[in-house]
Amino acid sequence: MRESEGMTEAFNPFTLSGKKIIVTGASSGIGRQCAIDCSKMGATVILLARNEERMRETFSHLYGSDHQIIVADLTVFDAIPSMVETIVSRVGKIDGLVNCAGISTTLPLKLMTTTKLDEFFRTNVYSAVELSKEVSKKKNMNEGGSIVFLSSVMGVVGESGKSLYGMTKGALLSAARSLACEFAKRRIRFNCVSPGAILTPINEHLPHMIDPEKRQQLEEKHLLGLGSPEDVAYACIYLLSGASKWVTGQNLIVDGGYTVR
Amino acid sequence: MDRKNFIEKFAEALEIEEMADLQEATEFRSLEEWDSLAYLNIIAMLDEEYDIQIENAAFKQLRTLGDIIGYIENNQ
Numbered sequence: 066m067r068e069s070e071g072m073t074e075a076f077n078p079f080t081l082s083g084k085k086i087i088v089t090g091a092s093s094g095i096g097r098q099c100a101i102d103c104s105k106m107g108a109t110v111i112l113l114a115r116n117e118e119r120m121r122e123t124f125s126h127l128y129g130s131d132h133q134i135i136v137a138d139l140t141v142f143d144a145i146p147s148m149v150e151t152i153v154s155r156v157g158k159i160d161g162l163v164n165c166a167g168i169s170t171t172l173p174l175k176l177m178t179t180t181k182l183d184e185f186f187r188t189n190v191y192s193a194v195e196l197s198k199e200v201s202k203k204k205n206m207n208e209g210g211s212i213v214f215l216s217s218v219m220g221v222v223g224e225s226g227k228s229l230y231g232m233t234k235g236a237l238l239s240a241a242r243s244l245a246c247e248f249a250k251r252r253i254r255f256n257c258v259s260p261g262a263i264l265t266p267i268n269e270h271l272p273h274m275i276d277p278e279k280r281q282q283l284e285e286k287h288l289l290g291l292g293s294p295e296d297v298a299y300a301c302i303y304l305l306s307g308a309s310k311w312v313t314g315q316n317l318i319v320d321g322g323y324t325v326r
Numbered sequence: 327m328d329r330k331n332f333i334e335k336f337a338e339a340l341e342i343e344e345m346a347d348l349q350e351a352t353e354f355r356s357l358e359e360w361d362s363l364a365y366l367n368i369i370a371m372l373d374e375e376y377d378i379q380i381e382n383a384a385f386k387q388l389r390t391l392g393d394i395i396g397y398i399e400n401n402q
Contacts, residue, residue, distance in 0.1 A: 203341040247363060 078308040082107030086161035086305060087152065087200065089139060089193075092119035094265040095215060096165030097126075098294030099301050103163075104128045106302055111152050111159075113137055114166065131156070139166055139192035149199040161305040162200045163213045164193035167233075171226040171273075181229060189233035194240060201253055209252045211305045214241055215297075216257040218320045234259070238316050245314030254313035258300045261320025263292040288322025296321075327402075332395055339371040340364050350392035368394075376402065 086103050090096030092114035104110050104127040111133040114120045124134055133155055137148055153159065167189045172181065197212050199205065219227045220234030237257055244255040262283055264274065273279045284290050300319045303309050318324055333348050340359040342348065347357075354360055369385070372378040376398050388394050 203343060250361070 079302055079306045080107055081161070081302065081306055084160035084305065085109045085111065085156045085158070086163065087111045087113060087159060087196075088163045088165060089113045089196065090164075090166030090215075091123050092116040093123075094165075094267055095260070095263065095294045095297045096163075097123045098298040099163050099165055101126045101128075102295065102298040102302060103161075103305065104132060106306070108161070108305075109133075109156055111135060111156060113139070139196060140187050142191065142195045145195050145199050149196075149205055153205050158207045159200055159205055159210065160207050161211045161213070162197060163215070163301050163305065164196065164237075165215045166192060167215060169230050169268075172229050173226050174228060177229055182232075185229050185233050186236070189230075190236045190240075193237065197244070197255075201248060203251070206253060209307075209310065211254045211256070211309070212244075213301050213304050214238075214255070214257045216241075216259040216316060218259050218261045218318060218323050220257075220259060221316070221318065222324055241316070242314045249313060252310075254304075254309070256304045256309070256312060256314065257316040258297060258304065259316050259318045259320065260297045261287050261292055261318075261323035263294060263297060265294060286323055287320065288325065290321060292319065292321050327395065327399060329395055332398070333391060335371055335375055336368065336391060336394075339367045348391060350390065350395065352391050353389050354391055354394075355389070372398070378402070 081103055084107075086108045088096055088100040088103065088110060091100045091112035096114070100110050100112055100123055107129070109129070109131045110127060112120050112123055113135045115136065115138050117134070117136045120134055120136070124132060133152065135148060135152060137144065139145070168185065170185070193214055201210070201212065214237040216237045217230070217234040219231035220238050223231065241255040241257045248255065268274050273283055296319055300317050304312065304317065329350065334345070337345055337348055340357070342357070342359055369380065372380060378398055378401055380397065384397070388397060
């Protein structure tokens with residue numbers, strides 16, 4: 066603990082010390098890393114995910130104390146208000162929310178159905194919007210709060226089979242811009258982080274990662290190679306911290322150069 | 327109608343925490359929280375809670391919370 070105290074005393078515009086931050090999708094991948102790194106920056110972290118066992122593993126990696134675990138399915142929208150009320154009654158008003166929970170797919174248009182569209186929009190868009198709606202209420206969020214949506218480079222550029230996933234990610238980019246306008250009065254900021262391909266325990270066994278030829282193609286598209294969850298977590302830390310207090314409605318692309326050419 | 331209950335609903339719609347600031351004589355357009363979105367929130371609240379659909383022109387005539395209460399009473 067002494068080491069972390071020393072760290073906050075040194076010049077650190079990115080500190081999250083004293084901030085209460087909700088991280089969704091905290092049981093794996095980017096969400097897990099984001100939760101761990103926010104705790105390292107001094108935040109009290111509230112983990113939110115469906116899988117309690119894997120979330121407990123994330124919890125065991127957190128630094129500091131007072132962190133919370135909430136098991137919840139964010140697509141059960143009606144349960145969100147009481148869940149947020151519980152969180153605020155336990156830790157006080159919230160300073161940050163990172164919406165990492167989401168699902169991905171590669172699906173040709175021929176196989177797209179309205180059922181699929183519903184499923185993806187409910188999980189990737191509606192849940193983040195409903196949770197943000199509740200968290201951003203005056204009684205639940207401090208002035209100067211920051212809300213981050215995990216979008217994707219697929220919300221900005223295209224790739225065969227990525228229309229469904231990309232539509233949901235593009236929706237978050239648009240949402241962040243108008244919500245930034247709506248909440249500026251209360252100094253609450255909305256931003257997106259758009260990762261390129263990140264190597265996580267979940268996707269390392271998927272066809273595009275495990276097939277050597279496909280893997281190489283994917284790596285070549287990223288000037289700096291594939292990303293790691295930390296690369297994304299650090300971008301989230303910036304947007305949650307006071308260092309970005311003049312940044313709102315933006316999309317921070319963290320893609321190892323995927324979109325520059 | 328229950329006037330106190332209306333003022334509570336008005337406060338809730340605009341997320342005003344200090345209920346003491348709101349009286350029937352309060353000119354709602356001078357509230358810090360009042361803006362074009364607050365207007366939409368109040369229109370929606372009047373529709374949902376009181377089944378009142380109010381035209382923009384009619385709403386413009388209202389100045390105080392008491393005026394809104396009066397409008398509800400006269401149109402229910």
